[in-house]
Amino acid sequence: KAGVTQTPRYLIKTRGQQVTLSCSPISGHRSVSWYQQTPGQGLQFLFEYFSETQRNKGNFPGRFSGRQFSNSRSEMNVSTLELGDSALYLCASSLAAGGSSHEQYFGPGTRLTVT
Amino acid sequence: AQTVTQSQPEMSVQEAETVTLSCTYDTSESDYYLFWYKQPPSRQMILVIRQEAYKQQNATENRFSVNFQKAAKSFSLKISDSQLGDAAMYFCVASGTYKYIFGTGTRLKVLA
Numbered sequence: 001k002a003g004v005t006q007t008p009r010y011l012i013k014t015r016g017q018q019v020t021l022s023c024s025p026i027s028g029h030r031s032v033s034w035y036q037q038t039p040g041q042g043l044q045f046l047f048e049y050f051s052e053t054q055r056n057k058g059n060f061p062g063r064f065s066g067r068q069f070s071n072s073r074s075e076m077n078v079s080t081l082e083l084g085d086s087a088l089y090l091c092a093s094s095l096a097a098g099g100s101s102h103e104q105y106f107g108p109g110t111r112l113t114v115t
Numbered sequence: 116a117q118t119v120t121q122s123q124p125e126m127s128v129q130e131a132e133t134v135t136l137s138c139t140y141d142t143s144e145s146d147y148y149l150f151w152y153k154q155p156p157s158r159q160m161i162l163v164i165r166q167e168a169y170k171q172q173n174a175t176e177n178r179f180s181v182n183f184q185k186a187a188k189s190f191s192l193k194i195s196d197s198q199l200g201d202a203a204m205y206f207c208v209a210s211g212t213y214k215y216i217f218g219t220g221t222r223l224k225v226l227a
Contacts (some may be wrong), residue, residue: 003159017187033215042217042220043206043217043220044217045214045216045217047184048214051206056214059214090160093158094124101148101165101167101210103150103162104215106152106159106160106161107159108159109159110137
């Protein structure tokens with residue numbers, strides 16, 4: 001079974017631009033969560049989608065948004081990029097929504113650099 | 116609100132020795148799950164071990180075991196017979212209603 005894939009793996013953008021990151025979960029997984037990982041802030045939860053519905057959202061500004069498609073693939077969008085958005089963005093998929101005993105399977109991440 | 120605290124930013128252990136990583140959590144939920152995840156350098160995060168809060172028995176996975184103290188809200192990870200491949204960032208995670216809460220992580224170094 002293929003693992004969680006994220007595209008692109010690396011991205012360089014300029015302040016003010018917008019970016020879209022993609023995540024394909026493991027086949028059969030309906031939950032997709034997004035995290036931002038930085039050396040200073042650690043791993044911070046962005047949002048979770050389950051069956052195309054956003055189930056939970058972390059404490060991030062409205063510039064960060066996401067969606068999930070009927071095939072469970074998910075995209076995350078960041079508009080008006082700031083230097084502080086430079087981070088590793090991780091996607092994780094799971095059989096069930098957060099709050100369950102099911103483990104999350106993580107992708108390799110997308111390394112975003114904002115200049 | 117749920118919180119997860121890992122008070123040891125970095126730990127070192129000699130190869131073949133035993134090390135314990137600490138984690139405390141706070142939750143008002145009665146039904147929750149606890150996990151330890153491992154993130155090796157430049158590699159994907161993977162599950163190490165999982166504990167259901169309603170189970171009193173401590174979970175064990177080969178060289179990895181936990182000490183789950185529910186009343187104290189403590190969930191430590193013990194790694195026995197440490198190997199070079201255990202070097203990684205370890206995250207303690209609490210799963211509650213519709214969310215996973217990660218601790219700040221403990222970087223484990225394994226010395227040859």
